[in-house]
Amino acid sequence: MAVKYRKELDSISPYVPGKPIDDVKRELGLDRVIKLASNENPLGFSSSVREAVIRALDEVNLYPDGNATLLKEKIAEKYGVTPEEVLPTCGSDEMVDLIAKTFIDQGSEVVLAEVTFPRYFSTSQMMGADLKIVPMKDMAYDIEGFKKVITPETRLVWLCNPNNPTGSFFxxxxxxxxxxxxxxxxxxxxxxxxxxxxxxPDYPKDSVELAKEYKNMLVMKTLSKAYGIAGLRIGFTIGDPVLLGLINRIRNPFNVTMLSQAAAVAALDDDEFLVRIIENNQAGKYYLYEEFDKMGLEYVKTEANHIAFNAGKDGGLVFQELLQRGVIIRPIGGEKYRTWLRVSIGTMEENREFIRALQEVLA
Ligand SMILES: Cc1ncc(COP(=O)(O)O)c(C=O)c1O
Incomplete structure (x- = not known):
């Protein structure tokens, strides 16, 4: 007799992360491999983060501050909110999970876009949600489409802006x-x-202000992308203390490590580092646009650190052939977007290597 498990799991596939560099080197016997598959920061992280983590190491015999007091204060100061309006988590991944567990019941109506961050699907499915999926419009969110599907009964709407994996924005x-x-x-x-x-100019830079006005809105942020500390797993959410209080009831008491808290406080202080990251991303984005144009490839203009493009050939095959040349990117997946892939913007050298390999593969 087999052990029983929740039937919702039957419709959930495990998350497939970007392939790690060492695996690809080993499997294919390659010396140099570049990874442009997980929207990580190609320029590393602020040197102040290294110092903060080394200092924090001295105390790892103790549990971290379960309330993340200093970090909440830092975030509150930076975003013009109170510490009660902030909840840090082990990456925003953990928050997606906690939100699903806190707010979704069996049969709750949950609305999300057809091509968006995959964890919204799996965590909602895990809770038995009735998913209402809004098709994309030209690879971007279709806001009118959302309005057609959302009803007063809708329990939760997942919005990603800029969107992963399309890079589009509303x-x-x-x-x-x-x-x-x-x-x-x-x-x-x-x-x-x-x-x-x-x-x-039309991107909502004042979302945190909007969340003060619309109390049913939670703003999720992460230090895994521009701040470059994905490996430390730290994200945070800003919103109404009543909603955050509900989530806080089921949060693991020590969900954010001492090293992550210290690193995040240091990272959020280093605006100079952020300027360099954004400049590199802009330069890489315009370089890739230009090269895609020369190759006659369709792509989506991005407001993020990744670009979705149509290779005009099976995305899985293009992915495999790039892998053979030491370049890891990601197919978007699904029958409808079979020929689409997503590439993270790297350093200029990495972007050039990717383009050289892509030219070979598509030749
Ligand atoms: C849209 C979106 N949300 C959340 C996450 C998870 O980020 P974190 O590393 O903070 O868990 C990602 C990571 O790729 C993402 O693309």
């Missing part, structure tokens, strides 16, 4: 239109993991 006006349309009893999860890279 405007401040569209966000407000949605927030006005959505019932105050529906939770709006607004994930801005790539916020720091967005510079379009």
């Amino acid at each position: 405007t401040r006006g569209e966000l407000i239109e949605l927030l006005e349309f959505i019932s105050p009893e529906t939770l709006v999860v607004y994930d801005e993991a790539y916020y720091e890279f967005a510079d379009h």
Whole structure:
């Protein structure tokens, strides 16, 4: 007799992370491999983070501060909120999970885009949600499409802006239109993991201010992307203390390590580092646009640190052939987007290597 498990798991596939560099080197016998597959920071992290982590190491015999007091204060100061309006987690991944567990019941209506961050699907499915999926419009969120599907009964709406994996964004006006349309009893999860890279004048840079006005909106942020500390697993959410208080009831008491808390405090202070990261991303983005144009490839203009492009050939095959040449990227997946892939913007050298390999593969 087999051990029984929750039937919801039958429809959930495990998350497939970007392939690690060492695995690819070993499997293919390659000396040099570049990874442009997980939207990581190609320039590393601030030197002040290294110092903060080394200092914090002296105390790892103790449990971390379960309330992450100093970190909450730092975030509150930076974003003009109170510490009660902040909740740090072990990456924003953990927050996606906690939100699903806190707010979704069996059969709850949950609305999300067709091509977006995959954890929204799996965590909602895990809780038995009734998923309402909004098709993409030209590889971007279709705000009118969201309005057609959202009802007063909707429990939760997942929004990712800029979106992963398409890099597309929706405007401040569209966000407000949605927030006005959505019932105050529906939770709006607004994930801005790539916020720091967005510079379009219509991108909502004041989302935290909007969350003060629309109390049903939670703003999720991460230090894994622009701040470059993905390996330390730290993200945070800003919003109404009542909502955060509910989530806090089921949070593991020591979910954010002492090293991560110290690193995050240091990282959030280093604006100079962030400027370099954003400059590199901009330069890489325009270089890739130019090269895609020369190759006649369709792509989506990005406000993030990754670009979705249409290789015009099976994405899985293109992925494999790039791998043979030591370049790891990611197919978007799904039958409808079979020929689409996502590449993270790297250093200029990495971007050039990727383009050289892609030219070979598509020749
Ligand atoms: C949109 C989005 N949200 C959340 C995450 C998770 O980030 P974290 O490393 O903070 O768990 C990612 C990571 O790729 C992402 O793309």
